[in-house]
Amino acid sequence: MDAGTAPPAPEGLEREIAELLERERFDPPAEFAERALLSDPKVFQEAAADPEAWWERHAGDLHWFERWHTVLDESEAPFYRWFDGGTLNASYNCLDRHVEAGDGDRVAFHWRGEEGEERDLTYADLHRDVQRLANALKDRGVGRGDVVGIYLPMIPEVVVAMLACARIGAPHNVVFGGFSPDSVKERMRFSEAKVLITADGARRKGKVAPVKAAVEEILAELPSIETVVVVKNTGGETPMTEGRDVWFHEALEAAGAECPAERLDAEHPLYVLYTSGSTAKPKGILHTTGGYLTGVAATTKYVFDLRPEEDVFWCSADVGWVTGHSYIVYGPLMNGVTSVMYEGAPDYPGKDIWWELCARYGVTVFYTAPTAIRSCMKWGAAHPAKHDLSKLRLLGSVGEPINPKAWVWYHKVIGGEGCPIVDTWWQTETGHIMITPLPGIAATKPGSAMSPFPGIDAAVVDEQGNETEGQGLLVLRRPWPGMLRTLY
Template sequence: RDAFWREQAALIHWQRAFKQVLDYSRPPFARWFVGGETNLCHNAIDRHLAARAEQKALVWISTEVNETRSFTYRELHAEVNRTAAMMQSLGVKRGERVIIYMPMIPEAAFAMLACARLGAIHSVVFGGFAAASLAARIDDARPALMITADGGSRMGKPVLYKSLVDESLKVAKHPPRKVLMFRRGLDPKMPVVADRDVDWATLAQDFTGASVACAWLESNEPSYILYTSGTTGQPKGVQRDVGGYAVALASSMKYIFCGEPGETMFTTSDIGWVVGHSYIIYAPLLAGMTTIMYEGVPIRPDAGIWWQIVQDHKVSVMFSAPTAIRVLKKHDVSFLRKHDLSSLKHLFLAGEPLDEPTHQWIAESLGRPVIDHYWQTETGWPLLSAQPAVEKTPIKLGSPSFPVYGYDVRLLHEQTGRPVPDGEKGVVAIAPPLPPGCMSTVWGDDERFVNTYFRDFKGELIYSTFDWGIRDKDGYYYILGRTDDVINVAGHRLGTREIEEAVNMHPNVAECAVVGVVDPLKGQMPLAFAVLKDGGKPTSAEDVMRTVDRKLGAIARPKAVHFVSLLPKTRSGKTLRRAIQALAEGRDPGDLTTIEDPTALTQIREALRS
């Protein structure tokens, strides 16, 4: 193991060589590349200036405000230096936290990279998060500075941030000293708080041409905190290191994503999520690629916009989510086929389990390998994936293939903790030490890190992903959904994702959500909510139930199938199953700050009443 990771470590620049590959003297805490000093910003930008200063580094495309801006490595270097100097002038020091509450605009990328340059710890909070959620994250991180904008935009409608920012800072017990505010012109009447709010453009004028040296950080110092969504109570800040993360990302670009220097990568995520951190900002730049940052949705101005970007920018590596592909599947395939996609090597999908029909549709439509892969905020980079540069393995529909190098993946029985045989469902777990790139701890709470992730299997420190998986006889893994998405129907344990997969097999179902609801007779029963591909085509609940009967047997038949025009989802595309379940059981749906479209819940309520 040490020899392998020592080899991978050569993919990045070390200002000071590390003394030890791995220090695992305090399980389950792993310290990688001990004593080595490096900097994420230097590796992402500065070290490429000699060879590719005039190559595009960042291309920003917004279909929300119909604007495109691009920056070469030289221009990005200048912008990041200027932003770092602005932050220094506002008192930000190495090791201090900076909350970035920004839409998908280039300035958000400058701010993240400037934090890395200074050795400040960024915590990006998804733009548009509710004030109370933002305040909780502020109080946990205790930032010196907050960087924000007057607003984002969604489907052409402005989403204004300032009232949310002001409200969160009133509620927070540890508000930052200063707020750096980028004005996009979306909120002309925006109120300003004297002595606290600083205008980005005004301050930037003072630092044109500024040069700020990179802070050389010991490999295990924190690079950033990213709060995981859906946690109740105290927010859970995933803390990442510097050196291990840089090495893992650089290695993943080489062996998994196959991104070469000078090529272009298009990741359709948001910087508020881990995919945006790893594969919009850091990894493509570490690899000397051009990265595309997209503000918009996949179907506006039409369902061909992403494929047009692939064509126009000769994208070779694309990364998206199953949800987005399911949205595109409802539209005519001609939107995809009319573009020249010859530059595209492959499409990677992650974020939730990929169902077979969607995998088949996109693979056939593109005529390119579509690689499902699986990971988490906590791991920072893929855990299960095909690794095309290591070995070209056949793709199985709906499977994220195999464990990635560096991960000792186990499938364990949830009660005994023993390995389960092939073909049997188990909890996907990782025997520590976790490889480079994974979370180091929970910010400010080592005990919580151990108790949350390593205490599921008695007597042994094993990391639990909280996901069910199954491995077939060829060694391919399939993810069946969260361990809390299992329902017990008359003593039979069924994964709601398995039932969803069966419902999705109906030819007129575009997507669905299945939740377990309390049933006086059977303990629990599945309830399905389905979105039809063609609402004009007669489709009955009975039709859908028969499809489930054929796939899984009558035991998995939903109690009812309700048809809706959209499912409640977070802005990152995850279906809010817990909220649906709460409504179905007559409970309060809880914190809905991340919901994309509140009318989706209204439809669920009405469907339940009918």
């Protein structure tokens, strides 16, 4: 949609959406299919014929210090080991190899604050800050296997913190910034975190919440926390305990500039992330390094058809959820892509802020949740119509099923009827996308996630375990690289 294009009158738009809902399938645009990274349906047969070879090929796209001797070790099933014997580092794969390839000046994140602040961080910028924070953590006794808690808003320092942990083999435990201090306490206690990285405050819709002051109340109940690193984010008055607390910027200034990435076993723990608790008490999901990175890198590249030299990717999730881990941090950075990160809500300071940022940064691939799409529908098509969305070429949906009407509105109003939509199914436990259309191949159906990603063996079965064409239970019949290893 070009800027200034008048949206149809509400009754006209409803009529057009109703007509589109009568279509059974939506083919990818011919130009998109011609250029797509995957455009031949034979890829499904190839992966199904030898899934281990398929995943091994994609593991080869990563940097390894030492190559694996076994792709998949099933000797202690269901505790599978992927790329056994291999060593690598997530931080190195996200940063060093791009800098070494001459792409250090490429923007990694266009960050936008709630009140209009802007920061562009290149791969070289991240590489510099990650090394210094990694050294600062080491200076405070953090080493391989020590858990580091992260409780930050959507600011670039959250990415630096995650990758600094990964660099030295310290599993990170990120807590969604909207959760209460009691949720932080529960997650830090269970994981026996040694360090907590937080902020002085966080902003939401023009208001400032004093984060560190709130966390202060629960730190006395967390004897494992030896150090608290505080990002000066809002500049508010902040309680600091001498000997335990340190400002983020001061820690970086005092730390050494170079920190070689640790050579870590493929099965070394990368992070702990607690589930939302929607079905039971939150569970600490443990993801390891080699398999997770392989699955996330491959799905990021092929589901979103990403070309790092051309695309600007925006996943609107929060880093505190698995979608943010996989498709804001690890996936895009491993692929050397430029991304957008926004601190605020989709309706602040105005209900058109998302579309303003899409136009400003030239977003080509946009990935969001159906709840957000339905909110945008309610606010009206006039808001996106104010901005030039013509660079968008692919849209995505994540987090819950998308109803057909929301899908068609997304297709019509945001995509201008020219963008394939990848409706993705996966969850914290799977680590990466499992069921999705491939945008250069699939004739998509509104409200359907379509087919398993190549290399994923999924089926719908009845109560007796027999495959069925109707409703039933979704089962995953073979291990996949990004699967959880255990509960922490």
